Amino acid sequence: MSSFSYSFGSVLRSLPQFRGKHRLSRWVLKNLVSTGHDLRVKGLLGCEYLLPNLTENLAFDVFINGIYExxxxxxxxxxxxxxxxxxxxxxxxxxxxxxxxxxxxxxxxxxxxxxxxxxxxxxxxxxxxxxxxxxxxxxxxxxxxxxxxxxxxxxxxxxxxxxxxxxxxxxxxxxxxxxxxxxxxxxxxxxxxxxxxxxxxxxxxxxxxxxxxxxxxxxxxxxxxxxxxxxxxxxxxxxxxxxxxxxxxxxxxxxxxxxxxxxxxxxxxxxxxxxxxxxxx
CATH class of the missing domain: 3.40.50.150 (Vaccinia Virus protein VP39)
Incomplete structure (x- = not known):
């Protein structure tokens, strides 16, 4: 994961949900979404995850929001x-x-x-x-x-x-x-x-x-x-x-x-x- 993608992901997880967040994140992170595998992410509530990829919506939600559902x-x-x-x-x-x-x-x-x-x-x-x-x-x-x-x-x-x-x-x-x-x-x-x-x-x-x-x-x-x-x-x-x-x-x-x-x-x-x-x- 590039330092920019890592930093951008951390910023996204610190922000509350807002209109267009998902679409904006998909656009900015499109290269990472298409190529990234086995990404280790610190989410909300002190949780850590190893994500197989960001193609799957479940993982992408964790990457940008820090939590799923x-x-x-x-x-x-x-x-x-x-x-x-x-x-x-x-x-x-x-x-x-x-x-x-x-x-x-x-x-x-x-x-x-x-x-x-x-x-x-x-x-x-x-x-x-x-x-x-x-x-x-x-x-x-x-x-x-x-x-x-x-x-x-x-x-x-x-x-x-x-x-x-x-x-x-x-x-x-x-x-x-x-x-x-x-x-x-x-x-x-x-x-x-x-x-x-x-x-x-x-x-x-x-x-x-x-x-x-x-x-x-x-x-x-x-x-x-x-x-x-x-x-x-x-x-x-x-x-x-x-x-x-x-x-x-x-x-x-x-x-x-x-x-x-x-x-x-x-x-x-x-x-x-x-x-x-x-x-x-």
């Missing part, structure tokens, strides 16, 4: 119970779990990342931040099948968009699959208090494989994203992840950055939204 992180900090055991399924390189763990020293986070390439960055970033006694990393795919070898498609240049379907890549690596129930049993966890999951439309399979834990009256709250085209790529009906949670006895709410949590009147089948599932009282 700050509103999501703030929500998790506020809503995760005290001394919670948290599952981060689809943890990627750790841009959600690392600042969360820095802000919530009372919690333990068990991370799952399917891509072997991305998993190495996740482990490195957890180590860089001295969080190996609070964040525990596992390289596998959470699904509804135990012991299955599954094709996982992940382009290193688009490392934030890995999937069990060939959406952004056409070359797959085989990864181990495990159901959510079996994963919790494997870890011998006494309970799970919160789940954050982002696995590109395959949430339904993960929830299906978590029947025991998710059908319990004391099941964990869940933060997940609905994206119509991603769920369709997983070859289930759009809205299937929401429906199975509803069948388990969950209430569904939409997380709106401006208005907080809004009750969903019906299952979403079009568009996209960040959703929260809570057990009905």
């Amino acid at each position: 700050k509103e999501t992180n703030d929500f998790l900090v506020e809503h995760i119970p005290q001394n919670a055991i948290v599952l981060d399924i689809g943890a990627n390189i750790g841009t959600i779990c690392i600042p969360l763990a820095k802000r919530r020293k009372d919690i333990r986070v068990y991370c799952v990342e399917a891509s072997p390439f991305v998993f190495e960055y996740l482990k490195t970033n957890v180590e860089l931040n001295g969080l190996t006694d609070q964040i525990f990393c596992h390289n596998l795919a959470i699904t509804d099948q135990d012991g299955a070898q599954l094709p996982f498609y992940s382009d290193p240049e688009k490392f934030g968009k890995g999937s069990l379907a060939p959406i952004f890549a056409d070359v797959a690596v085989m990864v181990n699959g495990m159901s959510l129930d079996s994963f919790v049993n494997f870890l011998k966890l006494p309970r799970v208090d919160f789940i954050k999951i982002d696995i590109e439309g395959y949430e339904y399979a993960a929830f299906k494989g978590g029947h025991t834990i998710l059908s319990s009256p004391v099941a964990p709250s869940i933060l997940f994203e609905f994206v119509d085209w991603a769920e369709e790529f997983s070859k289930v009906a759009k809205g299937s992840a929401q429906k199975i949670l509803s069948d388990y006895g969950y209430s569904l709410l939409e997380f709106d950055e401006k208005n907080g949590l809004i009750s969903l009147p019906k299952i979403l089948t079009t568009g996209s939204a960040m959703l929260v599932a809570r057990k009905k009282s």
Whole structure:
């Protein structure tokens, strides 16, 4: 990284969000975006990251803002119970779990990342931040099948968009699959208090494989994203992840950055939204 790019990145991370910041940064840093790899960056909250590249939006956001999806992180900090055991399924390189763990020293986070390439960055970033006694990393795919070898498609240049379907890549690596129930049993966890999951439309399979834990009256709250085209790529009906949670006895709410949590009147089948599932009282 050139000294100018490094200095400019540091200045950007010190500035609040402003109109045009993303576009301006893309233009000024276009050479770095196209050529930069394995960039070590100091972000907000004392976090450090090794970024595979800046082509992927996730990494670029960290480079210019020092944090990824700050509103999501703030929500998790506020809503995760005290001394919670948290599952981060689809943890990627750790841009959600690392600042969360820095802000919530009372919690333990068990991370799952399917891509072997991305998993190495996740482990490195957890180590860089001295969080190996609070964040525990596992390289596998959470699904509804135990012991299955599954094709996982992940382009290193688009490392934030890995999937069990060939959406952004056409070359797959085989990864181990495990159901959510079996994963919790494997870890011998006494309970799970919160789940954050982002696995590109395959949430339904993960929830299906978590029947025991998710059908319990004391099941964990869940933060997940609905994206119509991603769920369709997983070859289930759009809205299937929401429906199975509803069948388990969950209430569904939409997380709106401006208005907080809004009750969903019906299952979403079009568009996209960040959703929260809570057990009905």
